[in-house]
Structures are given as C-alpha cells and as structure tokens.
Amino acid sequence: MIHRAHDYAHVIRRWRVVARRAGLKLEPFAEAGDFEVFTLKTPASELGLYISAGIHGDEAGATEGLIAWAEKHAQRLARLPLTIFPCLNPWGLTQNMRVNEAGLDLNRAFDRDDVPVARALRERITGEKFALALLLHEDFDGQGIYLYEGFRAASGWGESLLDAVSPIIGIDPRTRIDLSRPKRGVVRRRFDARHRAQLGGIPEAIFLHREHADRSITFETPSELALDRRVAAQVAMIEVCLARVRG
C-alpha cells in the first residue's frame, strides 16, 4: 500500500482541515530546522488528556494514528479536554529517522535548554496539569503492543488499556524489552539516577509525569506490522484513554 505517512506537509494539511472543522487553531510553537512544529489545544484542556506523537520520526504509525483519530472526531473535538502535539520531530518523520535534524534523540532531551522543541514545549505547558499524558510510539523490534506507565494513584491502568486494544494487535509476549521487564506488556519502573544514566537524558514521559500529569502512558505498536493495523491500534488506545480520563 502506498501511503503518505512520512509526508509532514501532508500530515499538517490534514491537521489544518481538522482544526478548521473543529473551530480550533493549529498553532506553531517551535521551529525544527526548516520545519514548523505545531500544537492544538481545546478550551476544556485543563486536567484533560495530553497527547503527542512523532518524537521519533521512524514511528509513522503513531503520527498517522493520531491524525486518523482526530479526523474521526473532528466535529466534537473542541468539546473534549485535549492538548495535542501532532508531530514533535518533522525532520525525522520526513527522513524516517528516530533522531532529529541535529542527530539528537529528542526523547532524551527534556532537561535541556539548548534543544528548541523540548524547550518550547516546556514553556508552552508551563503551569498546566493533565489527568493523563499519552505518548504515542512504535518499536521496530516489537512483537505486539505494550506500554510504559507512570502513576501516583492507587492503581495502574496499563493492563486494562492493553486488554481493550489487544483484539486489534496482541500484547507483546517478550519478558525483556531493552532494560525493562514487562509483565503482560506493562512496564513500570522507578526513574532513579541509575535509570537516568542508562537512558542518557530525560524522556518526555518522565518530564510530564514529574511536573504536569499524575499518570503517563507511553504506548508502543510494532512498526513491522501493516500500517493500517498499527493505526487502528493507536486510534483505539487514544479512545480508551480519553474514556478513562472523562470517567
């Protein structure tokens, strides 16, 4: 199947259509090389859902899933509690690369002031609180869906979120993923000095969970699978997270 999931200009044109239909404004908040980076926020965004995609450019199922979901709900989007970052690494998406135009993994740069997108995003959401930060990703070694969860509440959502999406793509059976040991596809790990040293910087999820959100979910689909199934799984995850946030 020929698709345009790596065509950033095309993805942004679709976001403009969604924004217009929703009566919202797609706003540029940073520049990344030759690209503008955008955000979209609804009037009811307070204590709602933060969603971002495309911080890694070789994970097109995530950016595509987010726009597909937004197109599906354009008519009612403005009434939902949302802060959206449609694609944080436009250069990477265009090149099908994990890193950004400076060769940097943006998802390890949320403590740095010399990385324009990370810094501008932090400034953009200063003082804001979210019920959930949902970070959409893909894994080229993935054998199914899985997620990382950070939370302060009494119990986690990870298992039930994966159960809801698993009819579309099954849960990753691996018991070891990079440095983590998932249980039924859920990775929960304390972020301490040792973990930080292993990662080499602060990921978006850790930054958000520390300063802006009681709960963070980093969702991963297997990027070797067909795009339409990955998109369907990403859409389903956004829908089930939104339902949980809205109670």
Ligand SMILES: [Zn+2]
């Ligand atoms: Zn990723």
